[in-house]
Amino acid sequence: MSNMNFDMPNFALALPEIFVLCMACVVLLADLFVGERNRVVTYLMSQATLVGAAILTVGLHTGETQMTFGGSFISDTMGDVLKVFIYLVTAVVFLYSREYLRVRQLFTGEYFVLGLFGVLGMMVMVSAHSFLTIYLGLELLSLSLYAMVALQRDSIGATEAAMKYFVLGSLASGMLLYGMSMFYGVTGSLDITEVGAYLAQSHDKNIVLAFGVVFVVVGLAFKLGAVPFHMWVPDVYHGAPTSVTLYIGTAPKIAAFAMVMRLLVEGLGDLHMQWQGMLIMLAIASMAVGNIIAIAQSNIKRMLAYSTIAHVGFLLLGILTGTENGYSSSMFYILVYALMGLGGFGMVILLSRAGFEADRLEDFKGLNQRSPWFAFIMLILMISMAGIPVSVGFWAKLAVLQALIRADMTWLAVVAVLFSVIGAYYYLRIVKLMYFDKPEDTSPIQPALDMRVAMSANGLAVFALGVYPSALTALCVAALK
Amino acid sequence: MFSDLPLLSLIIWLPIIGGLVVLAAGKNDVLVRWLALIFSILTFVASLPLYTGFDNGTYQMQFAEQMPWVATFNINYSLGIDGISMPLILLTSFTTVLVIIASWEVIQNKVSQYMAAFLIMEGLMIGVFAALDAVLFYVFWEFMLVPMFLIIGIWGGQRRVYAAIKFFLYTFLGSVLLLVAVLYLYFQSDSFSILDFHDLRIGMTAQVLLFFAFLIAFAVKVPMWPVHTWLPDAHVEAPTGGSVILAAIMLKLGAYGFVRFILPIVPDASHELDWLVIVMSLVAVVYIALVALVQEDMKKLIAYSSISHMGFVTLGFFLVFSIFDNTNSVAGAALGLEGALVQMISHGFVSGAMFLCVGVMYDRLHSRNISDYGGVANTMPVFATLMVLFAMANAGLPGTSGFVGEFMVILSAFKANFWIALLASTTLVLGAAYTLWMVKRVIFGPVGNQNVAALQDLNGREALVLGTLAVLVLLLGVYPAPLVEVMHASVGHLLEQAVSSKL
Numbered sequence: 001m002s003n004m005n006f007d008m009p010n011f012a013l014a015l016p017e018i019f020v021l022c023m024a025c026v027v028l029l030a031d032l033f034v035g036e037r038n039r040v041v042t043y044l045m046s047q048a049t050l051v052g053a054a055i056l057t058v059g060l061h062t063g064e065t066q067m068t069f070g071g072s073f074i075s076d077t078m079g080d081v082l083k084v085f086i087y088l089v090t091a092v093v094f095l096y097s098r099e100y101l102r103v104r105q106l107f108t109g110e111y112f113v114l115g116l117f118g119v120l121g122m123m124v125m126v127s128a129h130s131f132l133t134i135y136l137g138l139e140l141l142s143l144s145l146y147a148m149v150a151l152q153r154d155s156i157g158a159t160e161a162a163m164k165y166f167v168l169g170s171l172a173s174g175m176l177l178y179g180m181s182m183f184y185g186v187t188g189s190l191d192i193t194e195v196g197a198y199l200a201q202s203h204d205k206n207i208v209l210a211f212g213v214v215f216v217v218v219g220l221a222f223k224l225g226a227v228p229f230h231m232w233v234p235d236v237y238h239g240a241p242t243s244v245t246l247y248i249g250t251a252p253k254i255a256a257f258a259m260v261m262r263l264l265v266e267g268l269g270d271l272h273m274q275w276q277g278m279l280i281m282l283a284i285a286s287m288a289v290g291n292i293i294a295i296a297q298s299n300i301k302r303m304l305a306y307s308t309i310a311h312v313g314f315l316l317l318g319i320l321t322g323t324e325n326g327y328s329s330s331m332f333y334i335l336v337y338a339l340m341g342l343g344g345f346g347m348v349i350l351l352s353r354a355g356f357e358a359d360r361l362e363d364f365k366g367l368n369q370r371s372p373w374f375a376f377i378m379l380i381l382m383i384s385m386a387g388i389p390v391s392v393g394f395w396a397k398l399a400v401l402q403a404l405i406r407a408d409m410t411w412l413a414v415v416a417v418l419f420s421v422i423g424a425y426y427y428l429r430i431v432k433l434m435y436f437d438k439p440e441d442t443s444p445i446q447p448a449l450d451m452r453v454a455m456s457a458n459g460l461a462v463f464a465l466g467v468y469p470s471a472l473t474a475l476c477v478a479a480l481k
Numbered sequence: 482m483f484s485d486l487p488l489l490s491l492i493i494w495l496p497i498i499g500g501l502v503v504l505a506a507g508k509n510d511v512l513v514r515w516l517a518l519i520f521s522i523l524t525f526v527a528s529l530p531l532y533t534g535f536d537n538g539t540y541q542m543q544f545a546e547q548m549p550w551v552a553t554f555n556i557n558y559s560l561g562i563d564g565i566s567m568p569l570i571l572l573t574s575f576t577t578v579l580v581i582i583a584s585w586e587v588i589q590n591k592v593s594q595y596m597a598a599f600l601i602m603e604g605l606m607i608g609v610f611a612a613l614d615a616v617l618f619y620v621f622w623e624f625m626l627v628p629m630f631l632i633i634g635i636w637g638g639q640r641r642v643y644a645a646i647k648f649f650l651y652t653f654l655g656s657v658l659l660l661v662a663v664l665y666l667y668f669q670s671d672s673f674s675i676l677d678f679h680d681l682r683i684g685m686t687a688q689v690l691l692f693f694a695f696l697i698a699f700a701v702k703v704p705m706w707p708v709h710t711w712l713p714d715a716h717v718e719a720p721t722g723g724s725v726i727l728a729a730i731m732l733k734l735g736a737y738g739f740v741r742f743i744l745p746i747v748p749d750a751s752h753e754l755d756w757l758v759i760v761m762s763l764v765a766v767v768y769i770a771l772v773a774l775v776q777e778d779m780k781k782l783i784a785y786s787s788i789s790h791m792g793f794v795t796l797g798f799f800l801v802f803s804i805f806d807n808t809n810s811v812a813g814a815a816l817g818l819e820g821a822l823v824q825m826i827s828h829g830f831v832s833g834a835m836f837l838c839v840g841v842m843y844d845r846l847h848s849r850n851i852s853d854y855g856g857v858a859n860t861m862p863v864f865a866t867l868m869v870l871f872a873m874a875n876a877g878l879p880g881t882s883g884f885v886g887e888f889m890v891i892l893s894a895f896k897a898n899f900w901i902a903l904l905a906s907t908t909l910v911l912g913a914a915y916t917l918w919m920v921k922r923v924i925f926g927p928v929g930n931q932n933v934a935a936l937q938d939l940n941g942r943e944a945l946v947l948g949t950l951a952v953l954v955l956l957l958g959v960y961p962a963p964l965v966e967v968m969h970a971s972v973g974h975l976l977e978q979a980v981s982s983k984l
Contacts, residue, residue, distance in 0.1 A: 368635075372594075383627060388653075389620040395551070398616070402554065402664045410665060417657035424653050428630070428646055436634040436642050473553040 010068040013075040016056040023049040024116035031109025046112040050087045072130035078479040089251045097243030103354040118144035122255035131180040131190040149240040161239025168232040176219025182212035192267040199270040227285035237305035246345040257334040272322045279320035286313030287419040318400040321407035329399035332476040336396040343381040366439025377459030386427040392465035489560040500600035510592045517596035528574040540974030564971035566610040577603040580722040598628040615663040637718040644718035651711040655701035662694035688750035702735030706765040716784035721840030729833035745978040758799040765792025770911035797821025797890040803897040811976040820889025827882035834871040834950040855929025860936040876913040882957035
């Protein structure tokens with residue numbers, strides 16, 4: 001028994017993950033015992049889980065980079081920051097969803113349990129440092145999302161969306177896995193540290209590596225929803241219940257950013273020249289297709305889906321610079337995007353009521369007369385998405401553009417700003433509908449108090465961070481040091 | 482006495498806070514109007530010490546303030562004014578007071594939002610003139626579009642939506658290129674300070690690219706031919722107050738960009754490409770004046786006349802280089818530049834007044850068509866007197882402010898090139914033609930129709946607004962020295978920068 005070289009992994013580093021896992025199971029069980037009328041208990045327990053996870057993550061934060069589970073799990077500042085934002089965003093998603101789900105008889109334990117498992121998947125993705133862990137986290141998240149989209153069983157649209165999402169998502173996972181297997185074949189390791197080390201010292205230009213990069217990038221582009229792998233995005237966003245769209249459109253984007261960072265930057269950083277060209281094409285295509293097709297939409301969920309695609313294009317711009325400055329800018333961008341996405345979809349939820357989805361553009365007509373305050377909040381969100389100061393969206397664009405120019409890609413910055421002018425048009429159209437048109441529907445807007453407060457805080461946060469973005473930009477820079 | 486007070490911050494934020502207070506006051510229209518008036522007057526009063534405390538002897542930035550803002554990118558909240566921006570700030574705070582009085586009972590729909598939009602916009606425009614950090618400049622510059630967009634879109638005329646979106650997208654397109662240019666300069670200098678940009682050495686290729694980026698941004702705003710087409714639409718559809726602010730101040734922002742960014746930052750490219758701007762300016766002066774001649778709509782006519790007059794401003798800026806080449810001294814060039822700056826202020830008064838005059842008539846007859854009027858002088862003698870005075874100023878009659886700037890620019894044009902001067906001088910003929918012909922058809926002659934016969938002359942409020950402007954137009958026309966004096970040192974410094982190579 002002397003050859004006990006099996007090291008006990010340091011479980012403490014993964015305590016937040018373990019906590020969320022346990023709590024998700026507890027919530028699942030508890031939900032069986034609370035009746036229909038006390039379902040709010042499930043909701044509160046889910047929120048408590050997120051708060052607890054946040055306390056654990058912040059409490060365990062050391063500022064050092066530590067590995068555990070044989071190098072397949074990493075704990076570092078970037079991971080901790082991203083996780084805290086994932087909890088925050090998910091908590092707001094749950095809050096916005098509560099009333100929406102209740103009036104549609106969807107206020108079930110499944111939504112919250114799947115949501116929590118999704119959070120766990122995202123946490124694993126953020127902290128993964130081996131191809132397998134990344135895949136594990138990704139699949140846990142994806143499976144939760146597929147099920148959540150299908151939650152509204154009797155809706156044909158939702159079922160169709162879930163089906164599309166599942167088929168295309170599996171295809172993407174397959175691509176990603178195939179690419180990873182090629183790297184395993186060449187480097188002999190699944191560990192990102194080792195793959196990175198191998199690539200740093202080997203000089204042979206193995207054709208398999210090139211193929212591997214292609215498949216990995218395709219897989220990532222699918223998950224991010226970058227053109228030309230974006231087809232699922234509008235259909236899923238449109239078909240899913242708005243509360244699920246809200247969830248899909250926000251927190252998983254943060255996790256996807258982490259996945260790109262772990263895979264492309266930490267793992268395949270030395271193949272930067274290979275993936276840079278691909279990301280340039282993906283970015284330009286995403287900005288072009290996203291911004292132009294969004295103009296033709298009459299459904300706001302579809303429009304926001306295309307707007308997401310365009311934002312993903314912008315996000316990729318920061319990453320493809322291959323500089324620390326670019327990575328922190330992209331990180332800033334994705335956090336800001338999550339905040340704006342929350343607000344945008346949250347507003348659709350806020351305007352909806354029993355039997356009325358408020359997801360057509362016309363439903364925003366005359367909002368300024370029906371509720372000047374929420375029209376103002378939506379105005380802030382729209383100018384932020386368009387990248388107009390004073391809103392945090394402007395700073396996000398500024399950060400990415402300056403990183404691009406610093407990396408000597410001014411031409412790409414010019415392309416990006418020109419597409420953002422096209423993008424401004426459809427955001428302005430919402431403003432136009434709210435402020436210039438007369439309302440067709442004059443029923444009062446009476447959201448619950450918590451929704452009212454959270455939505456106002458969300459909009460004001462976009463504004464306040466626009467006035468003073470310093471703290472968040474500094475945090476993103478520090479996270480990537 | 483005022484040196485300790487952050488005066489510039491005060492006059493930027495006072496109206497913005499005022500706007501929020503007005504918004505909060507909500508449905509009580511009377512209270513809202515008075516609050517808006519009080520805040521605008523307070524801002525105007527607070528801006529006066531900028532003039533009285535101004536040191537004419539130096540080109541250095543005065544009333545400077547600096548605070549770190551976004552440390553990650555080395556962005557500072559830094560403000561300061563020189564002899565070029567100070568008069569424009571006064572123009573802004575003054576015009577806003579007039580606009581608020583002029584909109585007093587004209588606006589009945591969503592009064593608080595209307596007044597708040599103007600107050601917030603005032604703060605933002607002053608911010609543009611006072612900002613010394615390029616990102617701060619950009620933030621004010623860009624955010625200003627939002628209230629203006631809402632003003633045109635909510636309170637505008639028939640095709641307001643089209644005009645509002647066109648206005649926004651046109652200017653947004655220009656300004657994003659400005660952003661890229663600013664970021665490039667940041668990359669080169671590791672600073673966003675505009676004054677640091679002034680000292681930065683830049684290669685010729687980069688200068689030319691920067692020149693075009695800036696030119697598109699500012700030319701759209703001025704607006705210069707051929708990117709002027711948003712202006713007639715925006716002016717025609719905007720409510721009177723919006724038109725006044727647009728003509729009197731927003732157009733000046735574009736021109737201000739030329740002197741703050743293009744001339745000092747990319748002097749070599751400006752020198753090389755001055756012919757381009759001169760040609761564009763001359764086309765504006767001559768061709769747009771001809772376009773103005775055939776307009777049926779009074780607001781459109783004045784809009785085109787604005788473009789034509791702003792052509793004079795950009796012409797004055799870019800004559801500098803050929804004068805310098807001809808005479809080898811900056812002294813002669815100063816006249817053109819100062820003329821252009823005087824023209825900016827004068828045009829602020831005159832075009833604002835013209836739009837207010839059209840507004841006065843529109844409020845009574847709800848028509849802007851020249852053919853719906855005729856013989857207004859018979860029923861509105863006081864109004865007719867004032868309108869004729871402003872029309873004369875618009876045509877550049879000596880003794881009015883319109884003459885001073887145009888005369889200075891034409892005079893310096895002769896030092897540059899005879900043909901340029903000749904073409905520029907046609908404005909005196911064409912400007913007189915379109916303005917006076919309109920006046921003849923609207924004001925003089927027999928009473929045109931029943932509606933005109935029933936017109937009431939100016940009420941006290943309207944008379945106060947137009948009367949004040951009339952006094953200023955005459956004062957500046959007869960005695961422009963106080964304005965020119967404050968500019969001297971700054972203009973001299975600007976010329977030094979413009980003619981010294983940065984290669």
